[in-house]
Amino acid sequence: MEKISNDADTLEMLDARYLMHPFTDARANLQGGSMVIDRGEGIFVYDSSGKKYLEAVAGLWSVGLGFSERRLIDAAVRQMEKLPYYHTFTKKSHAPQIELAARLIEMAPVPMSKAFFTNSGSEANDTAIKMIWYRSNAMGEEKRKKIISRKRGYHGITIAAASLTGISVDHQSFDLPLPGFLHVTAPHYYREGQEGESEDAFSTRLVNEIEALILAEGPETVAAFFAEPVMGAGGVIVPPDGYWEKLQPILKKYGIILVADEVICGFGRTGCMFGSQTFGIEPDMMILSKQLSSSYLPISAILMNDMVFEPIADESHAIGAFAHGFTNGGNPTAAAVAIEVLNIMEERDLMAHIKDVSIHFQARLRALGMSSTLVGEARGVGLIGALELVTDKVARSSAWPVGQLAGYAFNLLENKGVIARVMGDTLAFSPPLIITREQVDMIFDRVEQVLVQVENEIRSGKFQ
Ligand SMILES: Cc1ncc(COP(=O)(O)O)c(C=O)c1O
Structure with a gap:
């Protein structure tokens, strides 16, 4: 392997022979690798x-x-030497996850109550959907399960997260989206704005479209609205003037949970710590990943407010457990790296x-x-x-x-x-x-x- 890794052609050849890549033409990769x-x-x-x-x-x-970034490597080594792995199922915990949860709740742009850790953006979005369905059942609103997201939005590729995603290639031949996932127009003024329409009038039209959809589906059946503050993989779409200002009262009016998918926007990308701050979004849940650990190790988090958490807590108490979690969710080494990212961001301003x-x-x-x-x-x-x-x-x-x-x-x-x-x-x-x-x-x-x-x-x- 020592010899092979010094030979670029050979590595490419081995890549073509042994690997199937995400988001890649698998047939084309056979010719020469990546x-x-x-x-x-x-x-x-x-x-x-x-x-x-x-x-x-x-x-x-x-x-x-x-x-x-040497400090992230050192933080990982220190944590691995002390406790490389432990889980947080069944009332077990560890300091890195506790400290990270406290720091994230403290930094959140709106009051948040609890953090739940997962390994990827997709897992975090799937988990949020399950929490939202669980909460509806807890509240006796069994019909409230539909989820609205936007065309061109990207929320990941697991079965539910891919259903949220509004990009057709991510659905094609996968038999997705699942029923109950509804997609509304992307807030892209350049492509979707009509002739002579102001940016503000465009926002009004899109928000009216969302309200009409909620009414047509039955407000009692709509559980949540998922959105990226700035759409990343759908083409870097910055919302038009007035969009979030007009949309949020509509969601509140019908008791619809707002989930901000901050997987790309979180931790400084849009010029504020969170994209929600840049655009005046007040989410009930936030999805965090990527820059949370600078991607040195896999980690993601769901933050939720009390309105989301309290019914879930009641339901899990009645059932005996919130029966959901991942073996490596909030892995202590990944959490230690994420804490060090936050330290560095603070210390270096x-x-x-x-x-x-x-x-x-x-x-x-x-x-x-x-x-x-x-x-x-x-x-x-x-x-x-x-x-x-x-x-x-x-x-x-x-x-x-x-x-x-x-x-x-x-x-x-x-x-x-x-x-x-x-x-x-x-x-x-x-x-x-x-x-x-x-x-x-x-x-x-x-x-x-x-x-x-x-x-x-x-x-x-x-x-x-
Ligand atoms: C906004 C957003 N949400 C979720 C995801 C999915 O994250 P992951 O690839 O870690 O599953 C991504 C990935 O690019 C993303 O951009």
Whole structure:
């Protein structure tokens, strides 16, 4: 294995032979395997041939503190030496999970009562759904089980979380979504706004659509509304003016639980500690993961307020137990790493750094919206942003099949040593939160070069 891991071609060959990858064309991977990443340093990663890349999406929007934070490694080692594993089933507990729960409840933007730990965003969303159904039964509202989420929302891939997700490829051939999962229009003004409609009027229309759906289904059957403060994997969609302000009273009116999926937005991504703060959202439940541990170890959390917790507590008392949990939920080593992430964020005043560097990040992103004929919309907030590519800015369309333009730009960018994310014809950026202004320039200087190259190739007929 020593010899093999020094040989990039061989590793790729072994990858093709032995691995089936998530979100990858399994047939195509048989031809040559995937890019093998060997090591990380700060906001950079190196592939197995030694080529250096600026990781402009922080892995999967998740490695907030970069790829070589010594303190996180030391925190994991310290905890592993003391107690590498213990569970929290059947009235057992351990200090890292208790401390992390207390810290998260303390930092929550609205009063929260309890934390429950899981291992991934998908598990956390599945758990939240089960809690919500359990609560409805506890309250004698057995019909209140339907869940509303948004088209283009991403909430994960387990059976219930994938049902929440509003992206068709995540349902196709999986026989999903499950019944009772309802999807409403994505709050994307650029794509969904009507001619002459103001952003505020667009928000009113979407909220009216949601209320009409609730009334058509029967308010007594609708249990919860799940949403990301900023939609990530659906294309970095920042909600329009007035959306959350108008929506929340409607949910309250019908007794519908609001769940903020902060898996991407949490821990600084949108310029506040939580996306809920950036957009004035007051959730009853919050879903946290990814930057919670800077993704060094798997961990996720559900926070819930008393309105959610109290009926669940009663029901579990009547039954004898809340019969749900994962062997590794809140693993002490993962929890110790998450605590250290919070320590680092506090000690280094990372929020001040994010506020400062994101001004430059957003300015560079939006400048491309003005300067490039290929950018239909430049959008984002804090340290998350996207460029939606078109060839006709007025018609907001591309002359090529969906994905061809951005896919080509994405490959050119990768050749230049920048890893972005491509979703349809949208290029997304969500770099580690420790990125500097100079490193922001490294990303957008190269993006600019790539867009100019693609413009030239379109003009000369080379890009077909
Ligand atoms: C908003 C959101 N929720 C949930 C998930 C699912 O998380 P995981 O991949 O850890 O299951 C993701 C993953 O990208 C996400 O972006």
